[in-house]
Structure formats: C-alpha cells, structure tokens
Amino acid sequence: MAVELDGHRVTEDAVAALMTRVGERVRQVREQRGISRRVLSETSGVSPRYLAQLESGAGNISIGLLCRVAEALDFRIDWLLGEDDPWTSEALQMADLYRQSEAAVQAQVRALLLDGAPGGQRAQRICLVGLRGAGKSTLGRMAGTALEVPFIELNNEISEVGGMPVAEIMALYGQEGFRKLEADALEQVIATHEQVILAVGGGIVAEPATYNRLLSHFHTIWLKAAPEEHMARVRAQGDERPMAGQPEAMGQLKSILQARETLYERAHAQLNTSGASVTDTLERLLALIAREKFLG
Structure with missing residues (x-):
C-alpha cells in the first residue's frame, strides 16, 4: 500500500523506515546531550508518552511537534529527517560547527x-x-x-x-x-x-x-x-x-x-x-x- 505525499506516492515501508530513523536520531541526540526524556518533554512541550513512541519508531508525530523536539535538542530538523547520518557525514559536521561559530568566523568561512x-x-x-x-x-x-x-x-x-x-x-x-x-x-x-x-x-x-x-x-x-x-x-x-x-x-x-x-x-x-x-x-x-x- 502507498500514501500520497506532496504529489508523490510513498510506500508504507518507506514511511516506517523514516519514522524509525527519526526516532533513533532523537534518542541518540538526547542521550548525547545528556537530556532525560522527562526534561525533553518539559522543554519541548511534547508528552513523555509521545516521545517514547517517537523514539521507538512508532510515533506518527506531526511536523510541528517534531520542530519543537528538534529545537529543544538544539538540532536541525532536516538532520533528523535526512538519509545521511549526521554523525558520519563530514558536511553535516562542518555545518554544525559553522552554526555554532561566532558571526566573524562565519563571515570568514x-x-x-x-x-x-x-x-x-x-x-x-x-x-x-x-x-x-x-x-x-x-x-x-x-x-x-x-x-x-x-x-x-x-x-x-x-x-x-x-x-x-x-x-x-x-x-x-x-x-x-x-x-x-x-x-x-x-x-x-x-x-x-x-x-x-x-x-x-x-x-x-x-x-x-x-x-x-x-x-x-x-x-x-x-x-x-x-x-x-x-x-x-x-x-x-x-x-x-x-x-x-x-x-x-x-x-x-x-x-x-x-x-x-x-x-x-x-x-x-x-x-x-x-x-x-x-x-x-x-x-x-x-x-x-x-x-x-x-x-x-
């Protein structure tokens, strides 16, 4: 079975794979930042139960809520969604360093x-x-x-x-x-x-x-x-x-x-x-x- 997404047909398996990838990355970033699920819930306004479902790959989270989670983690939402692994992609690592740099350094880059x-x-x-x-x-x-x-x-x-x-x-x-x-x-x-x-x-x-x-x-x-x-x-x-x-x-x-x-x-x-x-x-x-x- 397939669903329609922005005019493109996407299989349920592809959707499931995306949700699994997003859930794993949310968990990895949260643990890397040393943030508990309860604290992330309080910071993002997303319930602990919803976060648990999201991290397990079973949560059908909306884009709006996912944006709030990404913001609370100080992590780009497109890195949660993209196919490239943000921990192994040099381009994403450089982008993260650029984002955290001062304005003068960004101008030089x-x-x-x-x-x-x-x-x-x-x-x-x-x-x-x-x-x-x-x-x-x-x-x-x-x-x-x-x-x-x-x-x-x-x-x-x-x-x-x-x-x-x-x-x-x-x-x-x-x-x-x-x-x-x-x-x-x-x-x-x-x-x-x-x-x-x-x-x-x-x-x-x-x-x-x-x-x-x-x-x-x-x-x-x-x-x-x-x-x-x-x-x-x-x-x-x-x-x-x-x-x-x-x-x-x-x-x-x-x-x-x-x-x-x-x-x-x-x-x-x-x-x-x-x-x-x-x-x-x-x-x-x-x-x-x-x-x-x-x-x-």
Whole structure:
C-alpha cells in the first residue's frame, strides 16, 4: 500500500523506515546531550508518552511537534529527517560547527567558500596594485588586449563618479572626499564587471575597508619595483612633480614604499618588474595569471 505525499506516492515501508530513523536520531541526540526524556518533554512541550513512541519508531508525530523536539535538542530538523547520518557525514559536521561559530568566523568561512567556488566573489577580476611607476597602467592595458579582457583604470572611474578630474576632486573635496568616491567607484566596477583587469592608485591599500573589499573581490597582483625605477619611470612619462622642489623626494618615496610594503604583501601574487623590459614583464604577467588560474 502507498500514501500520497506532496504529489508523490510513498510506500508504507518507506514511511516506517523514516519514522524509525527519526526516532533513533532523537534518542541518540538526547542521550548525547545528556537530556532525560522527562526534561525533553518539559522543554519541548511534547508528552513523555509521545516521545517514547517517537523514539521507538512508532510515533506518527506531526511536523510541528517534531520542530519543537528538534529545537529543544538544539538540532536541525532536516538532520533528523535526512538519509545521511549526521554523525558520519563530514558536511553535516562542518555545518554544525559553522552554526555554532561566532558571526566573524562565519563571515570568514563564507568568504573562503565563495572565493573557491566557480563564479565566486573574485570571479575573473584581476587588480594590479603598487606605487606609481610600477607599470600598472601599461601592463594592465597590454594584458587586457592580449587576454581580450576589459581594462579599467580606477582613477577614470572616480572622475566619472565625481563628475570632474581627480586633481579637481582632491582640491575640492580633499583626501577624505576622494577616498569616498574611490570606494564608490570600486563598488561600481564590482557590480558591472565579472571579468576585468583593474589598475588602482598606490594609496588605496592604506584605506582598510576599501582594500579589504578589493582583496575579497579581485585576484590582486602587486607589481614591485625598486624605488629608483619607480621614480625614473614617472619622470620618463614627463611627470616632474615627484622631484620638483623636493630634494628629499627619493627618501620620501622609499619611506612610503617601506610603510606600505606589508599592505602590498597581502596581495594574492607578486611580480617584480625591476630591470626587465615591458615585453618580458608582460610575458611573465600573463604566465602568472595563467598559472594561478585568475581567469578560470
């Protein structure tokens, strides 16, 4: 004989097997928790006689009452009903540990799982970080062309969000206003691009919330270079500002690099661009992206 359950025909033997399994698990959990049947009855509001029938596999308990029993045992009702044994299933054990963990630990676990999953938080997004003159814009643009992936400079997005050039934003709103627009621009890139190569300003790493957001949603690569090369490359681009009226500019640059080094080291990968041609560095960058499977 069979019964109808949510449009499916279920045999009485299957129903009996389910009730036996549920009863055994209720008893096992109760004994594991060191709870007597009387205490469980008082906590759940289910009579001792009903609990005895349930644990013997003879109780035709309602879902509502079973929910109350599961809650009193601090045990998930789906683990009482499922075919997997909650004491031998690693997945269920991990789920139980997750449920008992603090919110901060749960957030870390979610981030790790999402990062490792297809289409996870980082998706196929790559971000190049480092000081000015590291080659972020040049290499990012060339890598984007070679890989047929959009290339974006965050400063351009900041200008678009702010409605004016970055220099004017800094003059009008100051550092605090710029950082706010930087965070907004980053969110816009995350929301609109699952595949992209992004180049960001060197100081973004000093803004904890924005940098953490960047690390969570992009595969980050620190483009390293010696301070002398940073300075030489900026000047080769026709930008004399780093040296103009600042005889101690090189010392300041070294201090900035030293102060940010531990922050840049949080990147998921590093690439030293010192003493290498652009072509050679590009080849090594593409090889790194392929090796680390940053684009899937």
